[in-house]
Amino acid sequence: MTSLERVAMALQHKEADRVPACPLVCGASRRVYGVTYAEWAQDGELAAKCMLQAQELIGFDGMLTLVDLSVEAADFGQEMVFPVEDTPHPNYNNPKIKTPDDFLKIERIDPTKSPRMKEMLKYCEILGNERAKTVALMGFVYGPLGILSMMSSAEQLFRYCMKYKDHVNKAQEVITEVLVDYIKAMAKTGVHAIVLDTLFASQCIMSKKLWRETEFPFAKRLADTIRECGCMVMVHNCGNGVYFDIQMESMNPVAISFAYMPDDCKDDAELKAKWGDKTTLAGYVSPAAYMFLGTPEEAKMECKRQIEAFKKGGGYVLATGCEFPPNGSLMNAIAMMEAAEQYGRY
Numbered sequence: 001m002t003s004l005e006r007v008a009m010a011l012q013h014k015e016a017d018r019v020p021a022c023p024l025v026c027g028a029s030r031r032v033y034g035v036t037y038a039e040w041a042q043d044g045e046l047a048a049k050c051m052l053q054a055q056e057l058i059g060f061d062g063m064l065t066l067v068d069l070s071v072e073a074a075d076f077g078q079e080m081v082f083p084v085e086d087t088p089h090p091n092y093n094n095p096k097i098k099t100p101d102d103f104l105k106i107e108r109i110d111p112t113k114s115p116r117m118k119e120m121l122k123y124c125e126i127l128g129n130e131r132a133k134t135v136a137l138m139g140f141v142y143g144p145l146g147i148l149s150m151m152s153s154a155e156q157l158f159r160y161c162m163k164y165k166d167h168v169n170k171a172q173e174v175i176t177e178v179l180v181d182y183i184k185a186m187a188k189t190g191v192h193a194i195v196l197d198t199l200f201a202s203q204c205i206m207s208k209k210l211w212r213e214t215e216f217p218f219a220k221r222l223a224d225t226i227r228e229c230g231c232m233v234m235v236h237n238c239g240n241g242v243y244f245d246i247q248m249e250s251m252n253p254v255a256i257s258f259a260y261m262p263d264d265c266k267d268d269a270e271l272k273a274k275w276g277d278k279t280t281l282a283g284y285v286s287p288a289a290y291m292f293l294g295t296p297e298e299a300k301m302e303c304k305r306q307i308e309a310f311k312k313g314g315g316y317v318l319a320t321g322c323e324f325p326p327n328g329s330l331m332n333a334i335a336m337m338e339a340a341e342q343y344g345r346y
Helices: 003-011 029-033 037-042 044-058 071-075 100-105 115-131 144-150 154-163 165-187 208-213 216-228 244-251 268-275 287-292 296-310 330-343
Strands: 062-064 136-142 193-197 232-237 255-258 280-285 316-320
Touching (some): 029 037, 029 044, 037 044, 044 115, 071 144, 071 165, 100 154, 136 144, 144 165, 165 216, 208 244, 216 244, 244 255, 268 280, 268 296, 280 296, 287 296, 287 330
Parallel strands (some): 062 136, 193 232, 255 280
16 A cells, blocks of 8 residues: 555545554755755755655655745745754844734735745645655645744734734735635645644634634635645644634644644543544644654654554544654654554554
């Protein structure tokens, strides 16, 4: 059974030969090919070569094209910092959004011609040409509120959502128009699914009511666009107390990638019982505790625990709760794949 077939079975809530496993190796792939983070993050062809070699080495069942959370914000004009060996990020000393009126100055751009999104489309296209027949390919799009948080700060954006909601939503409208174009272009590259990151839909950031009044309708429009383009909708949310219910209502994803318990579940058993037949659960091995600080054996044992909790009946992908640590030991990613082979057989 190919990786693609294995993931497809999980998404249909069927038992494959084994549990599919995706350690979400993204930035760490640059180390397999031997390039700097700054080079990898700004060159779609180079990123694809890194990912292809990492997949051959580790054998994971799905490729996620996350590069960093500032890709879209950079093309909207946010000044960036590209460290040599660490994740690119906004220049926190010079946010694009400094006042509420700055939300009204966000202008529409062409994602097929903008510097960073254009490279991400190239990245997806190469992977599509090389692996679409055998490996699950997942494009990545940051939600409009997340993009705005890269142009201000999450804390400041929360305050703006409370006091200047109309300004924020007008900016989201412009950004969503661009993301619709981006999704349409991404869907043509051969990816099977597009992952929407809606981090703000979690208890640690904002209430369900506030998320419904801000990002909810825009996330719905993006999800509808993904389906109209023939791709599957997936959601990633690594917030604490993630809102499965309202995200299902808004986007109806075939899978949710998560790092912590949903706000309405107290443990693995309740999560499996409440949500296991409604969406595919992808998670939730801690990148920090097990993939960065843990030994390969510790990582394998945590994977075993989660496999035993979630594998029955399919509808489950063993995965890290967020991106594999860019500077973590790749032996721990290999340990996840070994755990899937050893303990994930149906």
